[in-house]
Each structure stands twice: as structure tokens, then as C-alpha cells.
Amino acid sequence: xxxxxxxxxxxxxxxxxxxxxxxxxTRRDHRARAVDLLSQLPDRQALRIGLSGTPGVGxxxxxxxxxxxxxxxxxxxxxxxxxxxxxxxxxxxxxxxTRMEHLSRNPMAFIRPSPSNxxxxxxxxxxxxTVRLCxxxxxxxxxxxxxxxxxxxxxxxxMSDLFVLLLxxxxxxxxxxxxRGIMEMADLILVNKADGDLLGTxxxxxxxYAGALRLLRKRLQDPEGFPKALPVSAVEExxxxxxxAEMTTLADWRRDHGHFDANRxxxxxxxxxxxxxxxxxxxxxxxxxxxxxxxxxxxVARGDAAPGQAAADMLDYLRSTQxxxxx
Amino acid sequence: xxxxxxxxxxxxxxxxxxxxxxxxxTRRDHRARAVDLLSQLPDRQALRIGLSGTPGVGxxxxxxxxxxxxxxxxxxxxxxxxxxxxxxxxxxxxxxxTRMEHLSRNPMAFIRPSPSNxxxxxxxxxxxxTVRLCxxxxxxxxxxxxxxxxxxxxxxxxMSDLFVLLLxxxxxxxxxxxxRGIMEMADLILVNKADGDLLGTxxxxxxxYAGALRLLRKRLQDPEGFPKALPVSAVEExxxxxxxAEMTTLADWRRDHGHFDANRxxxxxxxxxxxxxxxxxxxxxxxxxxxxxxxxxxxVARGDAAPGQAAADMLDYLRSTQxxxxx
Numbered sequence: 001x002x003x004x005x006x007x008x009x010x011x012x013x014x015x016x017x018x019x020x021x022x023x024x025x026t027r028r029d030h031r032a033r034a035v036d037l038l039s040q041l042p043d044r045q046a047l048r049i050g051l052s053g054t055p056g057v058g059x060x061x062x063x064x065x066x067x068x069x070x071x072x073x074x075x076x077x078x079x080x081x082x083x084x085x086x087x088x089x090x091x092x093x094x095x096x097x098t099r100m101e102h103l104s105r106n107p108m109a110f111i112r113p114s115p116s117n118x119x120x121x122x123x124x125x126x127x128x129x130t131v132r133l134c135x136x137x138x139x140x141x142x143x144x145x146x147x148x149x150x151x152x153x154x155x156x157x158x159m160s161d162l163f164v165l166l167l168x169x170x171x172x173x174x175x176x177x178x179x180r181g182i183m184e185m186a187d188l189i190l191v192n193k194a195d196g197d198l199l200g201t202x203x204x205x206x207x208x209y210a211g212a213l214r215l216l217r218k219r220l221q222d223p224e225g226f227p228k229a230l231p232v233s234a235v236e237e238x239x240x241x242x243x244x245a246e247m248t249t250l251a252d253w254r255r256d257h258g259h260f261d262a263n264r265x266x267x268x269x270x271x272x273x274x275x276x277x278x279x280x281x282x283x284x285x286x287x288x289x290x291x292x293x294x295x296x297x298x299x300v301a302r303g304d305a306a307p308g309q310a311a312a313d314m315l316d317y318l319r320s321t322q323x324x325x326x327x
Numbered sequence: 328x329x330x331x332x333x334x335x336x337x338x339x340x341x342x343x344x345x346x347x348x349x350x351x352x353t354r355r356d357h358r359a360r361a362v363d364l365l366s367q368l369p370d371r372q373a374l375r376i377g378l379s380g381t382p383g384v385g386x387x388x389x390x391x392x393x394x395x396x397x398x399x400x401x402x403x404x405x406x407x408x409x410x411x412x413x414x415x416x417x418x419x420x421x422x423x424x425t426r427m428e429h430l431s432r433n434p435m436a437f438i439r440p441s442p443s444n445x446x447x448x449x450x451x452x453x454x455x456x457t458v459r460l461c462x463x464x465x466x467x468x469x470x471x472x473x474x475x476x477x478x479x480x481x482x483x484x485x486m487s488d489l490f491v492l493l494l495x496x497x498x499x500x501x502x503x504x505x506x507r508g509i510m511e512m513a514d515l516i517l518v519n520k521a522d523g524d525l526l527g528t529x530x531x532x533x534x535x536y537a538g539a540l541r542l543l544r545k546r547l548q549d550p551e552g553f554p555k556a557l558p559v560s561a562v563e564e565x566x567x568x569x570x571x572a573e574m575t576t577l578a579d580w581r582r583d584h585g586h587f588d589a590n591r592x593x594x595x596x597x598x599x600x601x602x603x604x605x606x607x608x609x610x611x612x613x614x615x616x617x618x619x620x621x622x623x624x625x626x627v628a629r630g631d632a633a634p635g636q637a638a639a640d641m642l643d644y645l646r647s648t649q650x651x652x653x654x
Contacts, residue, residue, distance in 0.1 A: 034635075035633070035635050035639050038633045038635055038636065039632070039633050039636045041633075043630065125635070128634075132633070264630075265628035265629070265630075266628070268627045268628055268634050269624050269627055269628050271634040271635075272623065272624060272634040272637050272638055273624075274634075275634055275635055275638035276611070276620075276637075276638040276641050276642065277611075279638055279639070279641075279642045280607045280608055280610065280642070280645075281604060281607055281608075283607065284603070284604075284607070293603075296599065297596050297599060300595045300596055300599045301592035301593070301595055302592070303370065303591075303592075303595070305366070306362070306365045306366050306368075307455075307595050307596075307598040307599040307601075307602055308361075308362050308365055308452070308456065309362050309365060309366045310599050310603075311599055311602035311603040311606055312362050314606075315603065315607070318607075
């Protein structure tokens with residue numbers, strides 16, 4: 001049994017942090033230990049909530065307020081980030097803990113920034129495994145947040161039980177800025193900043209999104225009335241309890257109807273295949289493969305080798321060489 | 328030396344057909360022979376023209392008229408198809424030879440339908456290799472046609488020297504139906520049916536597309552004035568000579584400026600990597616792998632194995648087992 005396992009399952013935050021660092025390591029012995037640790041985790045479940053919102057929508061303020069409210073109800077909350085920009089740049093200047101000042105000091109909460117300097121596929125795997133660690137550490141709710149750009153929303157939706165879209169009040173025309181594919185993933189649309197001067201606009205925006213959601217094809221895994229759009233104000237802490245009530249209603253309904261477990265099973269299969277494909281392709285990144293790949297690529301570009309012949313040569317080489325990755 | 332090589336390079340159509348059938352075979356010994364044959368081909372170049380057009384635009388009529396014109400100029404013309412629907416359904420009811428009745432009986436022309444019952448990646452490889460066979464057989468122009476849906480246009484553009492979009496006369500609003508990404512791939516837009524009642528509409532459509540093309544970012548591999556939009560009438564055989572003149576002008580300019588060869592080199596590298604990746608992933612389709620994959624997938628779905636652990640197990644298994652594919 002791994003040394004980290006017992007303190008981790010007892011909710012020790014230091015053990016959780018160390019386990020996540022282990023998972024994020026690319027060292028081969030670390031990876032082997034991480035895979036081992038993950039297979040020993042107890043079967044605890046948190047509610048995994050994916051949360052996407054474009055910059056400026058007030059996502060940090062929302063998580064701060066929403067997370068604090070949950071902890072006041074006695075729930076332990078973990079916040080994880082999938083940040084494609086940190087995957088590129090090596091982390092944001094303003095850290096996640098600065099963005100969520102109160103929550104980060106709350107003993108009932110745990111905040112972990114997006115692993116930096118990793119491509120999005122790597123971030124996805126680590127976040128998914130970190131979710132499992134947080135569940136094993138006894139967290140009741142895991143919020144997985146991402147910015148509303150590119151593929152990261154799909155990745156987050158594929159590791160969440162519920163997917164929530166946090167949007168700003170907007171005129172009717174701007175609704176089209178939300179891609180249909182993203183709308184189709186959403187279980188709940190929260191229109192933030194429903195306060196002060198923006199209250200009227202926010203209410204109209206909610207009505208617009210509610211109308212747009214009604215036009216989408218009814219999904220098997222939804223009870224009557226879902227997906228839903230609601231107004232919230234993170235700053236004024238308005239509507240957060242209603243939003244939480246809707247989330248638990250939906251999650252409970254899905255549990256009762258078998259969709260919750262079926263969804264997790266399908267997600268697990270998906271990640272298994274994704275990791276397997278990535279693992280097969282990773283062989284091309286080993287030093288010996290890279291050198292040979294470069295030579296063959298040059299030969300192909302010069303016209304000295306046909307692409308199919310070069311690919312067959314490379315595959316033969318890979319099959320005939322060492323099967324253990326060098327450290 | 329392969330028996331097919333000499334008759335093939337002498338332009339023997341039966342040898343060409345047999346070589347293509349060899350390339351399309353999935354039998355392992357056939358594949359080995361195909362790879363071998365491809366590496367022995369002489370270094371002849373045809374002009375590879377990708378041609379995309381939505382159903383109803385008159386693509387067959389255009390190819391029939393355009394191809395016949397080229398043969399009348401003493402050029403040998405091969406027509407290949409990349410048809411995603413045939414990839415799904417196993418071939419169209421109306422064969423390609425029926426669609427192009429005159430060209431199919433023209434001794435200067437060679438028409439080969441899309442391989443059927445193959446996924447698009449497989450169609451791409453076979454078509455690309457068939458292009459090489461046609462070049463070796465002495466064809467001067469290879470037309471690679473596809474319908475304007477999904478990924479097939481990108482695949483065709485990635486194996487062509489020039490990419491031509493054949494469009495119907497349309498009102499201004501309908502221009503938006505052509506995706507920006509497709510517009511950006513086009514070297515030449517031909518608006519067909521510029522005859523009779525539609526002549527005025529076709530001319531306006533040409534002007535609209537010309538305007539849209541001017542808004543695109545200038546590409547390094549284009550001389551002044553390209554990409555270009557032109558009216559043609561396949562039925563009346565109007566504008567086909569002008570279209571051909573523009574294609575040769577562009578191809579010559581690119582040859583003179585080094586873009587032609589650079590583009591082919593980049594394409595060869597691209598196909599090498601695509602084949603290599605497909606080859607690595609193909610290991611998962613071998614019978615032994617499928618069985619194990621199904622078991623592990625079920626264990627993951629039941630929650631009995633973590634996705635990462637199952638992926639690691641599968642990779643270990645693949646690395647430790649036979650390296651030769653069973654027939």
C-alpha cells in the first residue's frame with residue numbers, strides 16, 4: 001500500500017497535494033507509483049461539476065461565493081482548473097489562490113491550479129486523476145473550471161457529472177457567440193451579474209438562453225425542464241442557493257434513473273481509449289524514435305522515400321527495438 | 328522488380344488498374360508488394376488538381392467537358408474520386424464511368440472510382456498512392472474530385488498541387504454557405520452554369536466570390552491576382568480554356584518560385600506522419616488486441632480498473648506480444 005494512501009483517504013491536505021504532484025510528474029517511476037496509487041483508491045463519489053465561463057464573466061468571484069456557500073452547508077469543496085493558456089504559457093501571473101482569496105484559506109476547501117507547461121491532453125489526464133484523488137480525500141463537490149475557448153470545454157464536460165455555463169448579460173445578437181456545441185453540453189446556464197444596472201439585461205438574457213435551450217433536442221438524461229437558464233449574482237450572492245438546488249435535483253434524478261452511473265462508465269471508457277491512443281503515439285517521442293523520425297521525414301520530403309514505405313520502415317523499427325522507455 | 332512496373336510505366340491501362348487494385352487490397356502480402364512497387368516508381372510529375380463541388384453543381388459534366396478538352400490538347404488525364412459516402416455505403420449506385428460517359432471511353436483518359444467500404448483515412452491513402460501510380464503511368468493531369476462535405480476537401484487539398492472549388496450561381500446570402508476554411512484552401516473558384524437564364528446570376532456570384540477572396544489573407548504561394556473566381560459553363564463548354572490557362576499560370580509561377588516542390592515536400596511529410604500514426608493505432612484492431620481491449624474496457628466501465636491503469640496494462644501487453652500481424 002502506498003504511504004500516501006492512508007493520510008489521503010483521511011482527508012490530509014498535505015497528502016492530497018503530494019499525491020497530485022506525484023500525478024503531475026512526468027518521471028517514469030513517479031508515473032508508475034501514481035498509476036498504482038490510483039488503483040488503490042476507495043470508491044467514494046463527489047459531485048463533479050464542470051464550469052465554463054469566458055474571461056470577464058466573473059468566474060473567480062462566482063466560485064469564491066458559490067464554494068463558500070457550499071462549505072457553509074458543511075460540504076467539502078475542491079476547485080480544479082483546466083487552463084489551455086497555462087498549458088501554453090506555463091501558468092497565469094495571477095495565481096488561482098489570489099483569485100479566490102477567501103476560499104483558498106477555507107479549511108473546507110481545496111484549490112489546485114492547472115498544471116503548467118503541459119499540452120491540453122496531459123492537463124486533461126492529470127485533472128481527471130486529480131478529481132479521483134479529491135474524491136478519495138472525502139471532498140463532496142469537485143468544481144472543474146475552464147475558460148470558454150476551444151477544446152477545453154469538451155474535455156471538462158467529459159470528466160463532469162454536470163456541466164454549467166457561466167455567461168454575462170448580453171444583447172440578443174451576442175447569444176450567437178455561444179457555439180451550438182457548447183450549448184448542447186450545458187446542463188445549466190447561469191447568467192451572472194444579475195444585479196444593479198444589469199439586472200434587466202440579465203433577466204432578458206436568461207429568457208433568451210432559456211428559449212435557445214428549448215430549441216435543442218431533448219436529451220435522454222434530462223428530466224422535464226432541463227437544461228435550464230437562471231440569473232445569479234456572484235457579487236451580491238443572489239441565486240446561488242437556487243443554482244445549487246437545481247444541480248442537486250438534476251444529479252439526483254440522474255442517479256435515480258441510472259444515467260449518472262452510465263455517464264461515468266462511458267466517460268471512463270472514453271478516457272481509457274484516449275490514454276491508450278496517446279500511449280501508443282508517445283512511442284514516437286522517445287529519443288531514438290525522434291532521431292529516426294527526423295531522418296525518415298527528411299528522406300520523404302526529398303522524395304527519396306515514399307510516405308508509405310517510410311511509415312512501414314518506422315513501424316518495423318519500433319516493433320523491433322527495446323520495449324522499455326529510457327528514463 | 329515488380330512485374331507490373333514495366334507495363335505500368337509504359338502506360339498500359341490494364342497494368343495501372345491492377346496496380347491500383349493491389350494498392351486497395353488489405354491483404355498483408357498485397358500491402359507489402361504495394362509498398363515495394365510504390366518505392367520503385369519513376370519520378371514523373373503530373374499536375375495534381377483537387378476539385379470539390381457540392382452535389383447538383385454539375386461536377387461530372389464539368390469533368391467530362393474539361394477532361395475532354397485537355398485530351399484534345401494532347402494531355403493524358405486521370406480522374407480519381409474521394410467520396411466519403413462511398414466510404415460509408417460501399418459505392419454509389421450510379422458508377423463514375425456512367426457519370427462521365429465520353430471521358431470513360433476516351434483512350435487518353437483514365438477514370439477510377441473511389442474505393443468503397445473503407446473509412447476516409449484509408450480512402451485518402453489509397454487515392455494518394457493511386458495519384459503516384461497515374462504519374463508513373465505517364466498521365467499529365469490528375470483530377471482528384473470530392474463532394475463538398477466534411478473532411479474530404481481537406482484530404483484532397485493535402486494531396487493536390489492546386490485546389491479548385493466548383494460552385495453554383497447563388498444569391499449573395501448563400502455565399503456564407505461556403506465555409507471560410509474551404510475558401511482559404513481554394514486557388515480557383517469556378518462558378519458553373521454561367522449560361523442561359525443563369526448567366527447574370529453567375530456573373531454576380533463570380534463578383535461576390537472575387538470580393539470574398541480579396542478579403543482573405545494574402546498567401547505566400549500566390550502571385551498577384553490569386554486566388555481567383557471565374558465563370559464557366561460545363562454544358563456550353565464556355566470558359567474551360569480560360570480556367571485551364573489560369574491553372575497552368577499558377578502552377579508555373581509556383582514552380583518558378585519554389586513553392587510547388589516545397590508544397591509537395593510538406594505534403595509528403597504530412598502523409599508520412601499520418602500513416603505512421605494510423606499504423607501505430609492499427610495495432611489495436613488486431614484480433615488479440617480487440618479481445619483484450621473489450622475486457623479492459625468493460626473493467627474500466629464497471630469501475631474495477633482505473634482508465635490509466637487499464638491503458639498501462641494494454642500498452643504492456645502490446646509491447647510484450649507478437650510483433651507480426653496474423654493474416
